[in-house]
Amino acid sequence: MSATSDTLRAQGRMGPRNIEPRDYESTPSLLRRLVNDVGMLFAQELELLKSETSESIGELKAASISVAMGGAVTFLGVLFLLLSAVYGLSTVMEPWLAALIVGGVVTLIGAIMLMTGRRKLEPTSVAPRRTARALRDDARMIKGVSTR
Numbered sequence: 013m014s015a016t017s018d019t020l021r022a023q024g025r026m027g028p029r030n031i032e033p034r035d036y037e038s039t040p041s042l043l044r045r046l047v048n049d050v051g052m053l054f055a056q057e058l059e060l061l062k063s064e065t066s067e068s069i070g071e072l073k074a075a076s077i078s079v080a081m082g083g084a085v086t087f088l089g090v091l092f093l094l095l096s097a098v099y100g101l102s103t104v105m106e107p108w109l110a111a112l113i114v115g116g117v118v119t120l121i122g123a124i125m126l127m128t129g130r131r132k133l134e135p136t137s138v139a140p141r142r143t144a145r146a147l148r149d150d151a152r153m154i155k156g157v158s159t160r
Contacts, residue, residue, distance in 0.1 A: 053150060060142070
């Protein structure tokens with residue numbers, strides 16, 4: 013030891029180094045702990061996946077109910093609007109032609125809306141993004157540790 017460290021220790025500024033029992037662990041013991049920690053990490057990631065999935069399903073269920081109720085009310089309103097459009101057009105043309113024109117336009121609009129809605133329900137919109145990102149980060153970390 014140097015004179016400086018003896019002086020500091022004598023003055024009480026530098027205590028003896030605290031040595032943890034872990035400082036003396038063997039390599040197999042450290043590897044066992046690493047394997048246990050990795051297993052625990054993946055178990056926690058799995059719990060996060062479960063939680064995130066159930067949360068997404070709950071949100072999807074609430075949104076579906078809201079869309080269904082709104083759709084039913086809108087459907088009734090649209091029926092009356094279409095009926096009035098047919099009555100209005102029938103004053104200038106034959107009633108069957110007025111109904112055909114209104115029906116064709118509404119069918120075209122409905123087809124466009126169905127295609128748009130189907131795109132919004134693709135599986136990527138309900139994917140557990142946080143869990144996937146965390147698993148990728150964990151895999152990169154493990155690969156980084158194993159290459160050293």
